[in-house]
Amino acid sequence: MENLNRISMRHQELKIAYLRDKISKIANGFFHITNGIPYVYVFYDPINAKASPKCKYRYKTGTAKGDYYSLQITEYQQLKSKLDELLKDWKAKYILPPRSISFPLQKARADRVTYDMFRIAKPYQNPKPITNPIPYKGEVLRSKNELINFKCIEGFGFNQKVEIKIDFNERDFFFPDSTFYVPEIDKVIMSNIDGALDNFNYVSKSYSETAMCITNGLVEGKDFITARIGNYKYIDAMQIDNLIRAAIEASIDDIIIPQ
Numbered sequence: 001m002e003n004l005n006r007i008s009m010r011h012q013e014l015k016i017a018y019l020r021d022k023i024s025k026i027a028n029g030f031f032h033i034t035n036g037i038p039y040v041y042v043f044y045d046p047i048n049a050k051a052s053p054k055c056k057y058r059y060k061t062g063t064a065k066g067d068y069y070s071l072q073i074t075e076y077q078q079l080k081s082k083l084d085e086l087l088k089d090w091k092a093k094y095i096l097p098p099r100s101i102s103f104p105l106q107k108a109r110a111d112r113v114t115y116d117m118f119r120i121a122k123p124y125q126n127p128k129p130i131t132n133p134i135p136y137k138g139e140v141l142r143s144k145n146e147l148i149n150f151k152c153i154e155g156f157g158f159n160q161k162v163e164i165k166i167d168f169n170e171r172d173f174f175f176p177d178s179t180f181y182v183p184e185i186d187k188v189i190m191s192n193i194d195g196a197l198d199n200f201n202y203v204s205k206s207y208s209e210t211a212m213c214i215t216n217g218l219v220e221g222k223d224f225i226t227a228r229i230g231n232y233k234y235i236d237a238m239q240i241d242n243l244i245r246a247a248i249e250a251s252i253d254d255i256i257i258p259q
Helices: 009-022 064-093 115-120 144-156 200-215 238-250
Strands: 027-034 037-044 057-060 133-134 139-141 159-162 180-181 186-192 224-228
Touching: 009 064, 009 238, 027 064, 037 064, 057 064, 057 200, 115 180, 115 186, 133 144, 139 144, 139 159, 144 159, 144 186, 144 200, 144 238, 200 224, 224 238
Parallel strands: 186 224
Antiparallel strands: 027 037, 037 057, 133 139, 159 180, 180 186
């Protein structure tokens, strides 16, 4: 999980609400070996109202139902561990408990690029050849700077895709270096690294692309972020980290939370 010392109160509150919502939609329970036989025990099940801490259902692992619930309980334990960490940190920092926030979220502004678009988008759509490929965990990046960008997003734990095609219309499209999804705010954010800005041709391309995004309804610093650097050999990872955090905060402003 990302460094909780740098997460805002609003973002942490949404993370907590998101995890609680996810946990409420799957079976909750634990694994235990009884008389030498491994079982999965279920004390909450959204499709079985009778399941409770006092009325646990158990299923032998390796059976159809056992495997069905094992997947959910494994996910539940992972989500619960993250939620417990967030709640422990929240209690140490704040007096009031986090608010109850309902999902799906309501937004004052519709997103131009949605999760459904991101989900079906295929990576590596940029036809420009990769001349110096940098492999990383099954991905292929064009440069060290793009690798740093990828690792920064990875550090937040967000699902990301490299160089998907963003189509605005028949003539306006581009391929962000990385596009990632922030589930707790239901937001797709595109991230670009524009280096070598001492090169006029590169400057022209960078700002033309930014203008195209803006004229097609995207907001810079919210829907897309661009780390611009003067020397292609060097980029500060903290610059990208700060841009990501700022975009998340700006996106939270669009969320309508009933009082």
